[in-house]
Amino acid sequence: MPETGEVRKIPLIIALVLIIICVLIEISAVAFLRGNGPQGDPPGLGIPYLALVDGILGFTLALLVLALVLPQHLQAKLQGIVSVILSFFLALGSIVLIFIALGKLFLMIALFFAVPFGTAAYFAAGWGTFPRGAAAAILSLLMLLKIVASICLPIAHQRFLVAKGLILLIATSFVATIIVAFLHGLVPLPAVSITDALAAIIVGILALIWAIVMLVGSIVAVVQALTTS
Amino acid sequence: MIIVLVAIALIFVIAVGIGGCHGSARRGDAGAAKGLKGLQGKHFLVIGDKASTNCAIGQDRFGRQTLTVSSNSCAIVVGKRSSFRRPTRVVFFSNLPVSVSIDPVHGPHQDPQQVDANDCSAAAIDHSGGTMTFSRVVGSPTITLLRQSC
Numbered sequence: 001m002p003e004t005g006e007v008r009k010i011p012l013i014i015a016l017v018l019i020i021i022c023v024l025i026e027i028s029a030v031a032f033l034r035g036n037g038p039q040g041d042p043p044g045l046g047i048p049y050l051a052l053v054d055g056i057l058g059f060t061l062a063l064l065v066l067a068l069v070l071p072q073h074l075q076a077k078l079q080g081i082v083s084v085i086l087s088f089f090l091a092l093g094s095i096v097l098i099f100i101a102l103g104k105l106f107l108m109i110a111l112f113f114a115v116p117f118g119t120a121a122y123f124a125a126g127w128g129t130f131p132r133g134a135a136a137a138i139l140s141l142l143m144l145l146k147i148v149a150s151i152c153l154p155i156a157h158q159r160f161l162v163a164k165g166l167i168l169l170i171a172t173s174f175v176a177t178i179i180v181a182f183l184h185g186l187v188p189l190p191a192v193s194i195t196d197a198l199a200a201i202i203v204g205i206l207a208l209i210w211a212i213v214m215l216v217g218s219i220v221a222v223v224q225a226l227t228t229s
Numbered sequence: 230m231i232i233v234l235v236a237i238a239l240i241f242v243i244a245v246g247i248g249g250c251h252g253s254a255r256r257g258d259a260g261a262a263k264g265l266k267g268l269q270g271k272h273f274l275v276i277g278d279k280a281s282t283n284c285a286i287g288q289d290r291f292g293r294q295t296l297t298v299s300s301n302s303c304a305i306v307v308g309k310r311s312s313f314r315r316p317t318r319v320v321f322f323s324n325l326p327v328s329v330s331i332d333p334v335h336g337p338h339q340d341p342q343q344v345d346a347n348d349c350s351a352a353a354i355d356h357s358g359g360t361m362t363f364s365r366v367v368g369s370p371t372i373t374l375l376r377q378s379c
Contacts (some may be wrong), residue, residue, distance in 0.1 A: 103312065103356075109268045110316040110353035113377070117319075117331055117339060117352035124337040136245050143241050147234050154230060161230065176235050178244050185247035194265060 002118035007157045009068055015152035016061040018145045023058055025145075026051040029138050036098050044130070045200035046180040047138055052094055052207030053160055053176045054110060054146075056214065057169050082227055083218030091211035098204040105197040112194060123190070139181045146173055172210065176203045238364040270315030274354075279308040280317070284363065287372055296372045298327065302364040309334070310356040319352040320363065320379060325370035333359035347369075349379035 029047040060108075111122040125153060152168055153160040160166060163193055179202055183195040276282050276294055284296035284303035296303065307317055323344055330341040334357040343366060344350050352361065363372060 027351060056327075099313065106268060106270060106315045107353070107355045109265050110318060110355075112268060112379075113266055113269055114320075114351035114353045116342065116350060119331065120342070121331065121333070121336060121339055121352070124339065140245065144240065147238060150230075150234060174241075177238070179242050181241055182244035182247065185244055198265070 007068060008155065009065075011152040012061070012068070012156035013067055015149040015156065016058065016065050018149040018152070019054060019058040019061055022142050022145050023051045023141060025138060026054060029135075043083045043103065043197055044135060046183065046196045046203065047135060047189075049101070049200040049203040049207070050142070050173075051181065052090065052097070053173050053203060053210065054154075056090065056207065056210050059083075059172050060166060060169060074226075075183055076221075076225055080218050080222040082213060084187075087215035087218055091208060091215055094204050094208040094211055098208065101197050101200040101204060105194065105201065108194045108197060112191065113182060126205055127193035128190040129146045130184075130189060130196060132189060132192055135184055135196075136181065139177060142176055143174075143177055146170075146177065162220075169210065172206055176206055177202065247261065258347045262338075269318065269353075272315055272317050274305070274307065274317050274319045274374055275376070278306070279310055279358075280348050281306050281308075284372070287371075293372070293376070294374045295368055296363070296374070297371050298363050298365045298372070302362055304360050304362040307354045307358045309358045311357055314356050316353040316355045319354065319370050320349065320375040321351075322347055322349045322375070323363075323370045325368050326366040327370045327372065328366055329365040330362045330364075331359060332362070333357065349375070351379055 001074075005045055026047055029044060063079055068077075070078065108122060108127055111118040111125075113119075153166070153170075180196070180199040183199040183202075187195050259316075268299040274280055276286055276296075282296060282303065282305045284305070285299055287297065289294045289295050296305070305319075310317070316351055323346060325346050327344050329350070330352070331339040331352055333354055334356060336359075341362075341364060354361070363370070
């Protein structure tokens, strides 16, 4: 049994692995949610965009695992630099992805309500047949993995329960998943692609906020590390 | 913590369960998506604004642009616009039956579809542009372009 204050490695590593699996499922969900349109464009954006938020969570857990194996002085420097680079590109990527989803959302809305030619084009593009069942199955699996990962964290160490940043990040991940599931179920099937793009935008904004918070935090940490050394 | 996780799982199940209520939705039933109608944008097709045509252009007494299909067919070519611009909305009616086909640069080609006389019809073309072809069915139809929804 670990001593008081010591982090149990196995539950923490399990939590990290589960979140990495979540990110991989979210990214590969594109293949499962392929549309029926002649171009085979995937109609799903919401689930792949979840990888942005869960990627941040995975990165945070990876830092916690690294803290167990790396010496403290090396860990502090490495954490700051890697966080700055990663959060910068994540923020940039989130902005680009938000605009991609916005463009797609505007196009789908314009086509959907432009009866009869636009609506026909909307259905011809495969957007009218969103695989809601497959999406719900993927989201349920993600939710299960996230719940198990969340249980593993306090098992690893009870102080994770008072780490506000980590708790907020986990809560954001849950909220993002619920938003995607809710927006998939909110409208009748022909319009699900529209609300899915809306969900993707919301998830993208959540990821952007976290990326900015992480970027500011890591810049402050790097500056502090440089001034103290 | 367990209570919080159970509550999250319950909220998730309810969110997924809502989807089951829409299982037999009709094609035209947009439900809550109708709330997004306002996001369609107000960029309506105007000949001259990155759009050209080989149809005979005119104007009706309300100042709206009209296109006359005097030969067998004529087309409107909508040019490429900035990626951040909203789609171009095409709203029109014809005084005689006319056959319309749309070939967007990105997206599937739409086969010709006949529009009845005085029926208001709409389409949308994304920022990549496309070609809209009008073929006459009888006589020389005059197509009026509108700058508002049907």
